[in-house]
Amino acid sequence: MKLVVQVKLLPTAEQAVALAETLHTANQAANHVSMVAFQQRVFSRAGLQKLLYHQVKTLGLSAQPALHVIRKAADAYTTLHAQIDAGLLGPERSKRRRKAESKPIAFRPDAAQPFDNRCLSWQYDARTVSIWTVHGRLQGIAYTGKPSHLKTLAEHRQGESDLVHRDGKWFLYATCEIPVAPLNTDPVDWIGVDRGIENLATTSDQTNYQGQALKRYRRRAARRRAELQKKKAAGSRSAARRLTKRKQREARHATGENHKISKSIVADAQRTGRGIAVEQLAGIRDRVRLKRHQRATLTTWPFHQLGTFLEYKARRAGVPFLEVDAHYTSQTCPVPWCGHVSRRNRLTRDRFRCVVCGLAGPADDIAAVNVRQRARTPWAFVTMPDPTLHHQPTRARRKGRGDAPPTRQPAATGSATKREHRATTVGRSRPRR
Numbered sequence: 001m002k003l004v005v006q007v008k009l010l011p012t013a014e015q016a017v018a019l020a021e022t023l024h025t026a027n028q029a030a031n032h033v034s035m036v037a038f039q040q041r042v043f044s045r046a047g048l049q050k051l052l053y054h055q056v057k058t059l060g061l062s063a064q065p066a067l068h069v070i071r072k073a074a075d076a077y078t079t080l081h082a083q084i085d086a087g088l089l090g091p092e093r094s095k096r097r098r099k100a101e102s103k104p105i106a107f108r109p110d111a112a113q114p115f116d117n118r119c120l121s122w123q124y125d126a127r128t129v130s131i132w133t134v135h136g137r138l139q140g141i142a143y144t145g146k147p148s149h150l151k152t153l154a155e156h157r158q159g160e161s162d163l164v165h166r167d168g169k170w171f172l173y174a175t176c177e178i179p180v181a182p183l184n185t186d187p188v189d190w191i192g193v194d195r196g197i198e199n200l201a202t203t204s205d206q207t208n209y210q211g212q213a214l215k216r217y218r219r220r221a222a223r224r225r226a227e228l229q230k231k232k233a234a235g236s237r238s239a240a241r242r243l244t245k246r247k248q249r250e251a252r253h254a255t256g257e258n259h260k261i262s263k264s265i266v267a268d269a270q271r272t273g274r275g276i277a278v279e280q281l282a283g284i285r286d287r288v289r290l291k292r293h294q295r296a297t298l299t300t301w302p303f304h305q306l307g308t309f310l311e312y313k314a315r316r317a318g319v320p321f322l323e324v325d326a327h328y329t330s331q332t333c334p335v336p337w338c339g340h341v342s343r344r345n346r347l348t349r350d351r352f353r354c355v356v357c358g359l360a361g362p363a364d365d366i367a368a369v370n371v372r373q374r375a376r377t378p379w380a381f382v383t384m385p386d387p388t389l390h391h392q393p394t395r396a397r398r399k400g401r402g403d404a405p406p407t408r409q410p411a412a413t414g415s416a417t418k419r420e421h422r423a424t425t426v427g428r429s430r431p432r433r
Contacts, residue, residue, distance in 0.1 A: 002178070003176050005157070007143045007144065007171065008144050009129070009171060015138050015141055020110070020165065023163065023165060029056050032056070033052055034105045034106065034107070036048075048073065064116060068114050068115070114161070143172065152178070156176040157174050180316050180318065183318050187273060187274050188273045190204075190320075191204055192371030193265060193278045193371065194365075195281065196364050198350065201265070204372040225246060254302055258306040269314065278323055278324070278371065279324060281303060330370075333359055333366075
C-alpha cells in the first residue's frame, strides 16, 4: 500500500537558490516538451523521449532529470485525455473543454519535480538529504517532520520523491510502501457512517463527530472570508494575499479533522472486529436540492476526502470497507418488518418519525443504521468464491480418485436422427415430415 510522507527541508540560503534554479530549469524544459508534444500530437513517453531527449539535455539537465521532465509532460497529457474521455471537462463543444484542448499544458516555474534514487539519497540517521541540482549535487540538506512521519520514512520509503516549493518553504514528498494487515473477511457486523451537513459523520453507534463546534468554525470562517472579499473587490492586494492564506488554512483544518474522524472510526471497527460502510456520494451535488444557506456548507467541506481517508486507513488496518447505495437512507424506517419509505418520515432536518410504525429518533442516526443494514447483504456476495474458478475435474483426475467415468451417449447418425434432435430441442413432440 502506497502512502506519501511529507518532510520539510531546511536549506541554507545558497542551497535554496540552487533548488529554486533547478525547479525553474526543469519546468522550462517541461514547457518546451509540452509545446512540441502539442504541436506534433505526440503524447506517449516513448515517442517524446525519442523525439526530445537530447534537446532537453541541452537545456541544462542531466540524463535522469531529463527523463523525469519528459515523463512529467507525458503524464500530464495522459491525465488530461483521461478527463476528457470521462466527460469531466464537459461535452465536446463546451467552453471548458475547448479551452483545455486549444493550448498546450503549461507548468508553473516552481511546480513540483520528481527525483529518483539516482538523483536524491536519504541519510536517515543524520536527517539530511543529498540532491542533484543544476549547480551540482548538494550534500547535507537538513530536513524535519513529525516523529511518526520520520519513522515511516526510514522504515518504508520506496520509489521517487517530489521536490515542492510552497509559500517560501521547501518540502519533499516521499513515497512509502506500507504493509497492510490481513483483511478481516468475516466481520461480526458493520459500522454504518452517515456523512452530513450538520454533523460531519454519524455512526450507527450513535456517535456524532463535529456538530456544533464545526458550525461555529464555519460561521466564523465565512464571516472572515466575506470581509476579505470585500476588501479584495476594492483593490486591496494584501486582502487578496490574506484570502489565499485563509483558504489554505481552512483546507488544512478540514484535512486535520477528517484525519481525526477517520482514525477514530477505523480504530473502533478494528477493536470490535467490524467493517465500515459508507454512503456512495458520487454526484451527490447534482442529485440533492439544498436551501441557500446550506449550499456553501456542502461545497466548502471535502466529504469525499473523508471517505478516502476511511478507505485507506481501513485497508491499512485490515478492516472491511464497503460503499452502499445512498438513496433514501434518511427516509427509510430501519425496522425490519416495516421498512416504510416516505418523505413524511422526516419531520424536520434533524428528526425522524416513521408514519407507519412510529419509530422516532435523530435523522442522522437513522441514516447510519440504514447504511449498516445495507452493508450486511452485499458483503456476502463480495466475499463469495468465484464459481468460474471451480472447474469440473478432468477424466484422468476422476479416474485417479476412483470415480466412474461419465457414460457416453451414442453418436447420432443419419438425417432422421438429426431432425428428431432438432425437433426435440425446439419443443416439438415429433419430427417434421
